[in-house]
Amino acid sequence: MGVVPEIVLNSGRGMPVLGMGTATYPEPPEQTVFEAVVHAMELGYRHFDSASVYGSERPLGRAISFAIEKGLIGSRDELFITTKLWCTDMHQDHVLPALRHSLEVLGLEYVDLYLIHHPIRLKGEKKMEMSSDDILPVDIPSVWEGMEECQQQGLAKSIGVSNFTCKKIAELLTHAKVLPAVNQVEMHPVWQQGKLREFCQEKGIHISAYSPLGAFGAFWGSNKVLEAEEIKRIAQSLGKSRAQVLTMDQCFLLKNYWIRALRMFQFFGTHHYIVLIRIHFLHGQVCLRWAFQQGVSFVPKSYNKERLKENMEIFDWCLSAEDMEKLSLLPQERFNLAHPLVSPTSFYKTHADYWDGEV
Ligand code: A2P
Numbered sequence: 481m482g483v484v485p486e487i488v489l490n491s492g493r494g495m496p497v498l499g500m501g502t503a504t505y506p507e508p509p510e511q512t513v514f515e516a517v518v519h520a521m522e523l524g525y526r527h528f529d530s531a532s533v534y535g536s537e538r539p540l541g542r543a544i545s546f547a548i549e550k551g552l553i554g555s556r557d558e559l560f561i562t563t564k565l566w567c568t569d570m571h572q573d574h575v576l577p578a579l580r581h582s583l584e585v586l587g588l589e590y591v592d593l594y595l596i597h598h599p600i601r602l603k604g605e606k607k608m609e610m611s612s613d614d615i616l617p618v619d620i621p622s623v624w625e626g627m628e629e630c631q632q633q634g635l636a637k638s639i640g641v642s643n644f645t646c647k648k649i650a651e652l653l654t655h656a657k658v659l660p661a662v663n664q665v666e667m668h669p670v671w672q673q674g675k676l677r678e679f680c681q682e683k684g685i686h687i688s689a690y691s692p693l694g695a696f697g698a699f700w701g702s703n704k705v706l707e708a709e710e711i712k713r714i715a716q717s718l719g720k721s722r723a724q725v726l727t728m729d730q731c732f733l734l735k736n737y738w739i740r741a742l743r744m745f746q747f748f749g750t751h752h753y754i755v756l757i758r759i760h761f762l763h764g765q766v767c768l769r770w771a772f773q774q775g776v777s778f779v780p781k782s783y784n785k786e787r788l789k790e791n792m793e794i795f796d797w798c799l800s801a802e803d804m805e806k807l808s809l810l811p812q813e814r815f816n817l818a819h820p821l822v823s824p825t826s827f828y829k830t831h832a833d834y835w836d837g838e839v
Contacts (some may be wrong), residue, residue: 483524485518485795487777489661491631491638493592497559497772498792499527499609499783501537501690505608505699505839510539516783517543517803521552523648523789529664529690529779531564532582532595537684541586561586562593562664564642567626569609570601570618575626579635594636595664596623600642600821610818612826620648621655628658638662642690642817645836646679653683664688666695666816667778668705669770669807676838679778689771691816700816710810713765714803718761721824725752763792769794770807814839 484496500520513536528538569578579594601618611729630636640662663680665691667673674836697700728751731784744753780791817831828834
């Protein structure tokens with residue numbers, strides 16, 4: 481599956497460690513998502529993370545058909561497609577129909593990974609905004625049976641969970657016949673999930689990082705990851721050097737580069753410079769490389785062509801043990817606290833209640 485390394489899930493299936501995230505709110509126009517996905521495939525992305533609640537299944541499906549038609553990919557089997565069961569379908573009888581509906585919207589016969597999106601059940605319409613007023617009792621073991629049925633029927637090659645704490649995983653494991661392949665959770669240098677990662681590793685469950693850049697711009701996110709001084713400092717200290725011939729105008733166009741002019745000469749009446757260019761790595765790349773070196777997979781969201789490319793350029797260099805140590809000491813903070821589900825009158829009185837103390 482291209483240049484991105486793969487890990488093998490406990491289901492025996494391979495998964496590229498880098499996926500393109502598609503969680504956005506409000507939803508962008510479908511054409512934006514379609515074009516970004518096609519561009520990502522051209523760059524070599526083969527793993528795409530969607531969810532029934534994101535509104536990205538339809539444009540993702542269209543992009544897959546388009547990519548096959550245009551020969552960007554040989555067949556659908558070259559891709560790794562994830563989607564998720566939304567909270568309004570958290571009932572055993574709804575799981576299969578919900579996945580069938582997602583498959584119809586995606587235009588696919590199977591997904592590679594189907595995840596329980598959150599360990600809660602909500603009433604009302606399917607939407608990203610959650611409210612404590614909509615919480616209904618949920619029986620996760622029976623929902624999981626529905627997920628197992630999806631896998632047995634070949635509609636999902638692997639099944640897993642998202643936003644599950646150690647406690648919720650442990651409870652699930654007392655009933656599950658099929659071990660979750662993945663727990664997709666918020667993870668970045670400012671919320672490293674040490675305890676959960678250790679627990680899941682012990683159980684053979686792969687951790688996939690959502691919001692690996694801190695979800696800057698999203699209502700659940702923050703700029704504290706991309707603006708962290710230590711991350712900026714590491715990004716600036718890292719880089720690759722190469723010599724190149726450029727005109728003065730070209731020198732001014734370079735961003736994120738440090739340039740030292742070695743020699744100047746005239747060529748067809750224009751000043752040319754032999755320059756030594758040092759390409760700085762970017763903060764986002766440091767975060768993704770950090771995730772890669774932790775052994776997890778990650779699904780950064782970007783619909784921007786340059787950043788989609790930047791986010792792929794993290795596999796031919798490495799953070800030193802010293803930099804990893806410095807990152808491990810960053811103050812920790814969970815950004816996605818699930819605020820709307822927590823209130824003094826709700827089933828979850830505090831954030832610690834919702835996250836089983838993992839805040
Ligand atoms: P955009 O879509 O305009 O590129 P996360 O993956 O943690 O949810 O973060 C997504 C946010 O980070 C989006 O606002 C996205 O904006 C931005 N983003 C994605 N890649 C990068 C990058 N390499 N550097 C800086 N910001 C990025």
